[in-house]
Amino acid sequence: MASSVPASSHTSAHASPRGRHPHDDAPDTAEAFRLLARLPDGASKEHLRQQIATEWLPMAHRLAGRYRNRGESLDDLRQVAALGLVKAVSRYDPDRGTAFESYAVPTIDGEIKRHFRDCMWSVHVPRRVQALRARVRAAHQELTQTRPGREPTAREIAEHAGLTEEEAAAGLEALESFSSLSLDAQCRQPLDSGPMSLADTLGAPDPALDVVLDREAVKPQLCRLPERERQILYLRFFHGMTQSMIADRLGISQMHVSRLIARSCSAIREEVVGAEHAVDALERGAPEAASQQTLHRRDHTPAPNAAAPHRRAA
Structure with missing residues (x-):
């Protein structure tokens, strides 16, 4: 059966040096996708879909590597990218005339960004505030480089990012909301006092409530x-x-x-x-x-x- 042939073999005879993709991890699977679109639903189609996804998996891993060192392990990021790749392979329509890589890259990037937005925050933050945080973070980094020696103010960040001061303040507050501290973390304390953790600052039940x-x-x-x-x-x-x-x-x-x-x-x-x-x-x-x-x-x-x-x- 045609589906038992590896996806790359469908196009190896038609591939040429001029037709190579710019990345080594981007195989030429155009013919395989056309065959996938013609096959009826069943085991053969599912097998071919898996072969195509396997060949494009190195590209998904490359995209996942862009988000390393952001609080999530690389293995988890690769799994999320692989999930986005599977969705891209299932939804791609070769008849639209768009290269698969042009369709798959934003799909995988969107899946990774959605993972950070929905699964990585320690507290629930509205999407609008998350977008403000991204703009404030970029503006803060740019202003820190151009104005070394001091932290930029909320007004300066607002002007640089094209936001109001209230929006900039909300974004600045969200900067510290991505990850939470342990209750055993040390906190600021009055002078001449012993060690104090965040747990020591928590209130106790008020017996007067009863x-x-x-x-x-x-x-x-x-x-x-x-x-x-x-x-x-x-x-x-x-x-x-x-x-x-x-x-x-x-x-x-x-x-x-x-x-x-x-x-x-x-x-x-x-x-x-x-x-x-x-x-x-x-x-x-x-x-x-x-x-x-x-x-x-x-x-x-x-x-x-x-x-x-x-x-x-x-």
Whole structure:
């Protein structure tokens, strides 16, 4: 079968020194591509396609070598270039009259650039910002060569690259976003301090977050307490003062302080529980009970059989 013949043998008889491609790794496979276009789908066509791709593989490796030393291993770059080559071989149409190399080179380059854009960034960066980074990077390198001794400013980079200062600032910020640092990396630290890593600068969970809802639930009730009772609760629970210390500060007995704390906490607790019952009643479809609880809270009156005796005693 014709497909069992190596791709290069299809054109070796027609090749001439004048018809050679400019690169040694660019074989003349024009006849092989014409045969590939005529073959029906099947094993023979797939075999010929693989032969053509194998002959053009050195060119793909050469293109991959252009992107070495950019943070990706050469073996991985060659694999990406080979993938682009396979796509080019599958999509190439010899009837358009364009040489395969002219079609394959931008296809392989595009596949490699897409790999850098989608797989090499440590964080997700929009494509627009990636394009700004490329322009800012080129402008920065050119200005550094023409103006040695100092770093170019964002305004100078913007003028050189034809960008606005905001776009140049976004590109400069993206310059440092391509790769990330390890948490063990050393960072700047104050003078006379020990070694510090990035992990040492991370915050810890805030235990106050667990009581945010409780604080917001009791805040209205605290505001309705008498001034002296609010002061006692503030000194006890926010300043950590003992009942004896509070008593000495206010000029009352420690027992009186204890009774006021217990009475205030009981009144607040019952009002909060009453509010929760109102919400439960609404969820169960009992609007009358919920309305009564709502009116009761608006009037600022204590719940029946709850804190009313204590408030009258105060």
